[in-house]
Amino acid sequence: MEFIDFLRQMDRVCKNSDHCQNCPLKQFPCNDDIASIARNVDDQTLREMEDVVKEWNKKHPAKTRKEVFLQEFPNAFLQDDTISICPKCLDKDYKPNGGCASTGCGGCRFDYWSKEVWE
Template sequence: MDAVKFLEERKRMFKNGNPVPGLGIDINYNSEKVVKIVEEWSAAHPRKTRQDLFLEQWPTALMDPIAEDGLLYACPTLFSSEYRDKNGCCAKPNRPCAECRREFWMQEVE
């Protein structure tokens, strides 16, 4: 686990109310043990995205046949007013659809 991922996962542990290994100003903590605790917690509590929750309800939803990472084919304009203009059309017509879909469906949820 690289340093950035470690700190992000440790922060996620804290946000979820789990006991977080302290780093503080004491330099005598066991680094390997702290990393191991965070890695184990992270593996046991994978991040969930909007897409994960959607697919739990509709596992046979249409996936983008071109996207290699298994992205839902559903346009965010169907689900979020942030992606629609005042006429109900795409608010960002010059942006590639796959970018908006990835941004929307890969958002982490609680």
């Protein structure tokens, strides 16, 4: 697992663990602080933490905006397996990176609808 993926997935574990109460990493000295992990945990423990995070994420896959939207609107029109609705029609504050002209509609919609959402 790449370091960035590990951090993002560990963050998902933390955000979904009710302030460490139900955290599968509770046995490890993480204290919801990546700096304390780097200072206080040996390599073997880090590998064990990584395994726990991987397993948790397999059981609790991240949902995307697309998946959540399709739960409510299962017959929404898809184009190239992406919801064909322009994000700006639903989110007045949405601004694609580089503006609409730089990404094109397909790229913009893909970026928006594939974004992970937190429950």
